[in-house]
Amino acid sequence: MELGGGGPAAGPGQGALGRGGLEFLQHTAGSLLSNYGWYILLAAVAIYLLIQKISQSLAARPSSQPGAADAAVEPDVVVRRQEALAAARLRMQEELNAQAERYKEKQRQLEEEKRRQKIAMWESMQEGKSYKGNLKLNQQEVESGASTSSAVPKSKPNKKPLRGGGYNPLSGEGGGTCSWRPGRRGPSAGG
DSSP, X not given: OOSSTTHHHHHXXXXXXXXXXXXXXXXXXXXXXXXXXXXXXXXXHHHHHHHHHHHHHHHHSOOXXXXXXXXXXXXXXXXXXXXXXXXXXXXXXXXXXXXXXXXXXXXXXXXXXXXXXXXXXXXXXXXXXXXXXXXXXXXHHHHHHHHOOOOOOOOOOOOOOSSOTTOOTTTOOSOTTOOOOOOXXXXXXXX
């Protein structure tokens, strides 16, 4: 393999192959750019913007040296935060338990009251009395006993009717400015 020997015979074959490959490469690259040029350009811009965003986020991230100092203090902060969270959960659970207990007590009282009413109704039915009227009297006695005041019950003031006796909504009178008118007859204008 001599560098200079046999040059004239080997030269034209290699040059023709090199020119043919170069023309093929130009043709392929030209058709690729003509068909997909905008897509390639947009992809290049997107990659550039992505690289810029990643580099900014890496620059904004604190370096590893100050993080080591924070790591020494962090367990104390974490322990305090967890203790505060546990205390808050305990308080909330105690409140929930107290509310549940109050609700149960209220339910027991309501059930006891219903039981008393049923017993009173049964007894009044056995005696042959009207149990509904008797029940209302019992409720009034309970309310008056609970109030423990000797105040006279207030009488209701005479109720005035909302409209006059001669009002008729279908007559068209007395309606004021508001009146109903039927719609226009004929085909609709909707088209």
